[in-house]
Amino acid sequence: MKLLEYQAKQRFAAAGISVPPGRLARTPEEAVAAALELGRIAVKAQVPIGGRGKAGGIAVVDTPEEARREAARILAMDIRGYPVRSVWCETGLSIDAELYLGITLDRDRRRLVIIFSAAGGMEIEQVAVEAPERIAKLWPDPFAGPQPYEIRQLAFAGLAHAPELRDRVPKLVSALVMLTTRLHEVATSLDAVTCEINPLVLTSDGMLVAADGKLEIDENADYRHKDVAEELARDETGDDGRSGDDPFEVEARKRGLTYVHLDGDIGCIGNGAGLTMNTLDLVKQHGGEPADFLDIGGGANAERVRNALEMVLLDPKVRGVFINIFGGITRGDEVARGIIAARDQLHITKPLVVRMTGTMEEEGRQLLQAAGIVPAKDATEAAERIVQLTAVGRT
Amino acid sequence: MSVLVDRNSRVVIQGITGREGSFHTAQMRAFGTNIVAGVSPGKGGGDQDGVPIFDTVADAVAASGADVSGIFVPPAFAADAIMESAASGIELTVCITELIPVHDMIRAREFVIRTGHQLLGANCPGIVTPGQCKVGIIPNHINTPGPVGIVGRSGTLTYEVIQGLGQAGMGQSTSVGIGGDPVMGLSFPDVLQRFADDPETRAVVLIGEIGGSDEETAAAWVRDTGFDKPVIAFISGRTAPPGKRMGHAGAIISGNTGSAQSKLDALSAVGAEIADTIEDVVRLTAARLGTHSR
Numbered sequence: 063m064k065l066l067e068y069q070a071k072q073r074f075a076a077a078g079i080s081v082p083p084g085r086l087a088r089t090p091e092e093a094v095a096a097a098l099e100l101g102r103i104a105v106k107a108q109v110p111i112g113g114r115g116k117a118g119g120i121a122v123v124d125t126p127e128e129a130r131r132e133a134a135r136i137l138a139m140d141i142r143g144y145p146v147r148s149v150w151c152e153t154g155l156s157i158d159a160e161l162y163l164g165i166t167l168d169r170d171r172r173r174l175v176i177i178f179s180a181a182g183g184m185e186i187e188q189v190a191v192e193a194p195e196r197i198a199k200l201w202p203d204p205f206a207g208p209q210p211y212e213i214r215q216l217a218f219a220g221l222a223h224a225p226e227l228r229d230r231v232p233k234l235v236s237a238l239v240m241l242t243t244r245l246h247e248v249a250t251s252l253d254a255v256t257c258e259i260n261p262l263v264l265t266s267d268g269m270l271v272a273a274d275g276k277l278e279i280d281e282n283a284d285y286r287h288k289d290v291a292e293e294l295a296r297d298e299t300g301d302d303g304r305s306g307d308d309p310f311e312v313e314a315r316k317r318g319l320t321y322v323h324l325d326g327d328i329g330c331i332g333n334g335a336g337l338t339m340n341t342l343d344l345v346k347q348h349g350g351e352p353a354d355f356l357d358i359g360g361g362a363n364a365e366r367v368r369n370a371l372e373m374v375l376l377d378p379k380v381r382g383v384f385i386n387i388f389g390g391i392t393r394g395d396e397v398a399r400g401i402i403a404a405r406d407q408l409h410i411t412k413p414l415v416v417r418m419t420g421t422m423e424e425e426g427r428q429l430l431q432a433a434g435i436v437p438a439k440d441a442t443e444a445a446e447r448i449v450q451l452t453a454v455g456r457t
Numbered sequence: 458m459s460v461l462v463d464r465n466s467r468v469v470i471q472g473i474t475g476r477e478g479s480f481h482t483a484q485m486r487a488f489g490t491n492i493v494a495g496v497s498p499g500k501g502g503g504d505q506d507g508v509p510i511f512d513t514v515a516d517a518v519a520a521s522g523a524d525v526s527g528i529f530v531p532p533a534f535a536a537d538a539i540m541e542s543a544a545s546g547i548e549l550t551v552c553i554t555e556l557i558p559v560h561d562m563i564r565a566r567e568f569v570i571r572t573g574h575q576l577l578g579a580n581c582p583g584i585v586t587p588g589q590c591k592v593g594i595i596p597n598h599i600n601t602p603g604p605v606g607i608v609g610r611s612g613t614l615t616y617e618v619i620q621g622l623g624q625a626g627m628g629q630s631t632s633v634g635i636g637g638d639p640v641m642g643l644s645f646p647d648v649l650q651r652f653a654d655d656p657e658t659r660a661v662v663l664i665g666e667i668g669g670s671d672e673e674t675a676a677a678w679v680r681d682t683g684f685d686k687p688v689i690a691f692i693s694g695r696t697a698p699p700g701k702r703m704g705h706a707g708a709i710i711s712g713n714t715g716s717a718q719s720k721l722d723a724l725s726a727v728g729a730e731i732a733d734t735i736e737d738v739v740r741l742t743a744a745r746l747g748t749h750s751r
Contacts, residue, residue, distance in 0.1 A: 169669040169707070172640045173563055187712055204564045253560050282532065282706065283558035322701045335637055335704025336611020336666050339693040340735075346696040347733065355697070357704040360594070360612075388613045388620075390596040391480075419620065420596060442734060 063279040063290060064110040068150040070275030073252065074259070077244045080271045084152030093133030096151035097126040103151045105132045109144040112185075112276075117141045122154060143307075155271055159227060160261035161220075162186055163242065164276075165249040168201060174249065176200040176208060176242060178216050180224035182261035196223045202246065213242045230264070237270050252290070253283030310354075314373055319356060321373060326351025328452055329374035329383035331367075333358050333392050341386040344445035350452065353380045361391040367400025372408055381452040382413035386441055387420075394418045394426025402433045413451035417444035459586035460606065460631045460651035460658070461549055461577070462525055466590045469494040469514065469523035469547070471530055471538045473505045477553070478529035481594050482508065485527070488591040488600075493521035514545040527583065527592040528552040535579060536561035543569040543576070550642075551592045552579035559706070562640040569642060576642025580706065582612035582634035595619070595632065603628020605742060606652040606686075608645060609664030610637050610671070610705070614693060614735075618662055621739040627746065630658040637705030639668070645675035653684055660687040660745050662738055663729070665720055667694030668708045672720035679727045687745035688729040691738050692717045 065073070071081040085096035086108075097103050107119030114120060119141050121132035129151065139146045160183035168175035181189045181196045190197055198220035202208040208216075217238040221231050241262075249257035258276040265271055279287055314321030320335075324342075328350045332338030335357050342352040354377065358370050367385075374383055387397050401416060417438045418426050427437045438444030468485070472478040473495025482505060486492055494517035495505050501512030511517040514526065526542040528535060528550065535554040542550040550569065557565075557579050569576040577584060583593010587600040594612070599620040605627055609615040615634050622629065633648050635641055645663065652658045665672040672692065679688060695717040697703045699710040710716050725731050730745065732738040 167559060167639060169639045170674070172566060174560075204567045250560060253558055255559065280559050282556045283560065285533065286558070320704050322698075322703060324698065332613075334611060334613025335708055336609070336614035336664065336693045337617065339611075339666060339697060339703050339708065340614060340617075342697070343693060343695045344734070352696060355701075355703055388616050390613065390616050391594060420599075420616070440736070442736060 063281070063284060063287070063294060065277040065279070065290065065294070066108045066110060067106065067275050068108060069293070070277035071272060073248055073277060074245070074272050074275055077248045079241060079244050080269055081275070082152040082155055082271060082273065084150050086148055087133055087151050088148045090130045090134040090137065093129045093149060093151050094126045097123060097129035100151065100153045102154045103129060104154055105129060105136060106150045106152070107136050107139060107141060107146040108148045108150055109141045109146055111142055111144060114141050119146065155263050155273060156266040157263050158266050159264040161264060162189070162260045163238070163245060163262045164256070164258035164260060165245060165254065166256050166258070171201050173201045173204060176202060176216065176246065178220040178238070178242070180221050180227060186260065193223075196220070207250070208242060208246050210239045210243075213239045216242070227264075230268070233268060234264065234270070241270055252277065253280045253286060254278060255280045310377055313376065314356075317369055317373055319370060319373055320359065322355040323377070324352050324354050326353045327379045327381045328448055329353050329377070329380040330386070331356045331358060331370050331374060331383060332386040333360065333362060333388060337386060337388055341384060341441070344441055345384060345449065348445045348449045350445070350449035353377055358392075362397070364396050364400035364403060367397050368404040368407070371401065371404040371410070375408065375410065375412070380412065382415070382448050384444060384448040385414065385416045386444065387416070387418045389418065389420025389423055389426075392421070394420065394422040394424075395429060396422075398426035398429035401435065402429065405433070405435070413448065415444045415448040415451065417441045459589060460648070460655050461633065462584055462586050462590040462592060462631070464491070464589040466525045466592075467491055467493045467521060467523045468525045468527060468590070468592055469496060469517045469521065470508075471496045471514065471526055471528045471542065473497055473508065473510060473529070474500055475529055479505060481529060482506070484597060485591050488597045489588070490590050490592065493523050514541045514547065518545045518547065523547065525549045525592055526551065528554055528579075530554060532556040532558070536565040539565040539576060539579070540568045543572040543574045547574060549575045549577065551577045551581070551583050553581065553583055553593055555580040557638070559638070559640055562638060566640060566642055577633065578636040578641060580638040581636030581641070582615060584631065584633045586631045587629055593634065595634070599623055600632070601628035603630070604657060604659035604746060605629045606655070606658040606661045607632040607664070608648040608652070608661065609634055610666050610707070611664055611693060614664050614691070617735045618664060618691070618738055621735050622662075622742060625739045625743055627739075627742060630655055637666070637707050639707040645671050646678035649675060649678060649684060652686065653682070658686065660689065660742055662742060663688055663690045663724070665690065665692045666705070666708050667692070667697050667703065667710050667717050668705070668715040670714055673723040676723035676727045676729070679729070688724070689732055689738055689741045689745065690721070690724040690729040691732045691735070692720050
C-alpha cells in the first residue's frame with residue numbers, strides 16, 4: 063500500500079515529526095478556504111507516484127484567487143494515469159537548505175538502511191550516481207534500532223560535504239538524532255519498505271520540517287495495517303492508492319490472482335513465479351510477445367485454473383494462451399479439468415496450448431486429448447506452437 | 458555425500474497439524490525422511506500419524522534429539538517459529554511459509570545468525586538429498602542420487618531442472634531452494650561453499666531470477682574463492698518489465714539493479730555456462746560432467 067503525501071505526513075506528525083500546517087482540498091473552493099486561512103501556500107496534487115512536480119502538479123500561490131485557479135487546473139489533471147482527486151494545500155516554508163532522510167530495505171545487507179544526505183530536493187538515486195560521497199548510510203540493528211551515537215555518525219558524515227551548513231552542524235546533528243529515531247519508529251511500526259522525507263527542509267529559524275512524505279507499506283504486512291487500508295478505501299481521494307492502476311491488474315487482485323499485465327498478445331499462465339517468468343521468456347525467445355504474467359501458485363484446483371484462464375482472456379488483445387504446468391503438488395488432471403471447464407463455459411475459440419509434466423501428467427494429457435486439446439511435448443514445442451497459432455492474421 | 462541434510466538428520470515439523478504441514482509430513486515420510494517430532498502449540502501429547510506432537514520446539518528437541526526443522530505455519534506466526542527453532546538449538550531451520558512480512562524476516566534472520574545456526578528460506582521449496590532426506594515440498598518422485606548440486610530461488614524451476622537432469626540420467630547430491638524473498642537465510646555463496654566442500658558434488662546448477670543482486674554476489678564469490686567446479690546458470694525473467702513484482706516478493710527490477718542481463722553478464726564473466734532453456738541446462742550439465750544424455 064502506498065500512502066498519499068498528506069496521509070504520510072499525518073503519520074509523521076503523530077510521531078512528533080514537524081510538518082507544515084496544511085489542509086486537504088477536493089474542490090477549488092476548499093483550496094481558496096485553505097489560502098485564506100494559511101496565506102501563501104503550496105498546492106500539491108495527491109497521487110501515489112513521484113514526479114508530480116515535473117508534471118505540473120505542484121504550484122505555489124500567493125492569493126486565494128490564484129489558489130482557486132491552480133487548484134482547478136491541478137484537480138483536472140491526470141498524472142501518469144492517476145487522476146488527481148485532491149490537493150494538499152500547505153504553508154510555504156522559508157527554506158535555508160533542502161536535506162534528505164529516508165529509510166528503505168537494503169536487499170544486499172538484508173536490513174533496513176537509513177539514508178541521510180545534505181543534497182535533498184532531488185531523487186536520491188540521482189545523488190547516489192552523481193555525488194555518492196554526499197550520501198551517508200546506517201544499517202540499524204533490527205532489534206535495538208538506531209542508537210544516538212550511530213545517528214550522530216550518520217549526520218556528521220552526511221553533512222561533511224556541505225560547507226554551506228558548517229555553522230549549523232551542531233544543532234542540526236542533535237535535531238537529526240530525534241528526527242531519525244522517530245522516523246525509524248514510523249517505518250517499523252508501519253512495516254514500511256519506503257519511508258522518506260525529501261526534501262527535509264531546514265528553515266531559516268533552524269527547524270527541520272518534512273516538506274514531503276513518502277510511505278509504502280510491505281504488501282505482506284497489509285494484514286497488520288487494516289486501519290490504513292480502511293482509511294485508504296474510505297477516503298475517496300485515496301481510492302486505495304491504486305486509482306490509476308492497470309484495470310486488468312485491479313480485476314486480478316479482486317480475483318485473488320497473481321497477475322501482471324503486459325503489452326503483448328500471447329496469454330501466459332504457469333505455476334510458480336520462476337516457471338511463469340520462464341514461460342514468458344520462452345514465448346519471447348520464439349518471437350512472440352507475452353500479454354501477461356499469471357502464476358496460479360502451488361496446488362491449484364480446477365476452479366482456480368478456470369478463473370485464471372478467464373482473467374487472461376479479459377484482455378481483448380490476447381490471441382491465444384500458453385499454459386505451462388509443472389505438477390508437484392499441482393495435479394495435471396485438476397489443471398486439465400479447469401482448462402476444459404473454462405473452454406466450454408466461456409466458449410473459448412482462441413488457441414490454447416498446454417504443456418504439462420509431473421504429478422498426474424498422463425491423466426491430465428488424456429483428459430485434454432479427449433476434449434480436443436493436444437498437449438505439447440515439452441515447453442519449447444509449446445512456445446513454438448502458440449507463437450505460430452497466434453501469428454495468423456497478425457499484422 | 459550431500460550438503461546440509463542427510464540420512465542422519467532428525468527432523469521436527471512446526472505446524473504439523475495444519476493442512477500443509479500434515480500433507481507434506483506424510484510426503485516427507487514416504488520419501489524416507491526421519492521425522493521424529495511435530496510441534497503444534499496446545500496439541501502437545503498427541504500424535505500425527507504416529508509422530509509425537511509437542512507444544513514447543515524445546516520440548517520436541519529434548520524428547521527427540523531433532524536437529525533440523527521444517528516450518529509450515531501461517532505467515533503471521535512464521536518469524537516467531539523461526540526464532541523458536543533456532544533458540545531451541547535446531548541447527549538447520551527450513552521455512553517453507555510464503556508471504557512473511559519483510560520486517561519480520563529481517564529480525565528472524567538476524568536472530569538465527571546470532572545463535573550460530575542456519576536458516577533456509579523462507580518462501581522456499583526446501584531441500585532434498587536424494588535417497589536420504591527431504592525437508593520441504595519438492596515432489597518426491599523426481600529425485601535421484603548423483604553428482605549435481607542444485608541451488609535455486611524458484612521452486613518450480615528447481616523441480617524442472619531436477620526432473621530434466623534425472624530424465625537424462627543425472628542425479629543430484631543435494632537440491633537446495635533458497636527462496637524467492639528479498640530477505641532470506643542461506644544465500645547462493647553459503648550453499649556454493651557447501652558444494653565446494655562436498656567431494657561428491659561435481660557440478661552445480663544455479664537457478665536465479667530477476668531482482669536484487671544475489672546472482673552477482675554469487676559470481677563474485679566464484680571469482681574470489683576460485684571455485685573450480687562447473688557452474689551452469691539459468692536466469693528467469695529476461696522479459697520481465699522494470700518495476701513489476703513477478704510473483705515472488707524479491708523478483709522485481711528496481712532502477713538499475715536486478716535485471717537478468719546484469720546477472721547473466723556477471724555469471725558469464727566468471728566462467729559459468731549460461732543456459733537459455735531448461736533443455737540447455739541438461740545439455741550443458743551433461744557436457745561438463747562428461748556423461749551422455751540419454
